[in-house]
Amino acid sequence: MRQPSLFQRALLTLCLALAMASGAHAFELTQLSQQLSEPVVIRGNFVQEKHLRALPLPLVSRGQFVLAREHGLLWSLQQPLQQDYRISGSGIAQRTLSGWEPTDQQPAAARQNQLFLAVLGGDTEALQRDFQLDLRGTAEDWMLTLTPRSKLLQQIFSAIHIQGGATAQRIELLETQGDSTLLLLESTEVDDQLSAVEQHDFTH
Structure with a gap:
């Protein structure tokens, strides 16, 4: 067998060194998880587009959100109607005239709420239990693709794509039946x- 020349050996060594260097500086899931879980409070606006196969145009809703690391998510829908929701590890509550009232949830809906909190909070360890994760990009510009592992989630989603920088900015849920949801998180601000x-809304 012909031995590689000195030039070929040098080129191979350089390629290996570059590969090792790029791997050492690659943006990894642990870094993403830490980056997304650092903010104590994130506030912003949202635009949600629900694309249904039966409708020519998407259903669009708008509002504001507050994500608190220790409490969960306040989701204030403002258009096309006004409704306030509180999402936490214990479930979903809706604001009524008498205060926050728990909503009845099917198991699949409850699982989606847990997934939503895990995505926004950067809990990649929880996500890995049910999804194969593929992370690409840098800390400033990344994309995370979630492919379902469990049969339950495979019946709901074909894939989930999340993009962002310091925080999540774009979430696209592709459903197995052909519908999809696009969620844009805009004008986000981080607070301590x-x-x-x-x-009061989180604790009462």
Whole structure:
């Protein structure tokens, strides 16, 4: 067998060194998880587009959200109607005239809520239990693709694509039946504490 020349050996060594260097500096899941879980509070606006096969145009809703690391998510829908929701590890509650009331949830819907919190909070360890994760990009510009492992989630989603930088900015859920949901998180701001009103909404 012909031995490689000195030039070929040098080129091979350089390629291996570059590959090792790029691998050492690659943006990894543990880094993404830490980056997304660092903010105590994230506030912003959202635009949600629900694309249904039976409709020519998407159903669009708009509102504001507050994500608190220690509490969960306040989801304030403002258009086309006004409704306030509180999503936490214990489930979903809706604001009524008498206060927050738990909503009845099917197992699949409850699982989606847990998934949503895990995505926004950067809990990649929880996500890996049910999804194969593929992360590409850098800390400033990344994309995470989730492919379902469990049969339950395979019946709901074909894939989930999440894009962002310091925080998640774009979430696309592709359903197995052909429908899809696109969620855009805009004008996000990071804070180190909740307002008095937000604190009350989370704890009462």
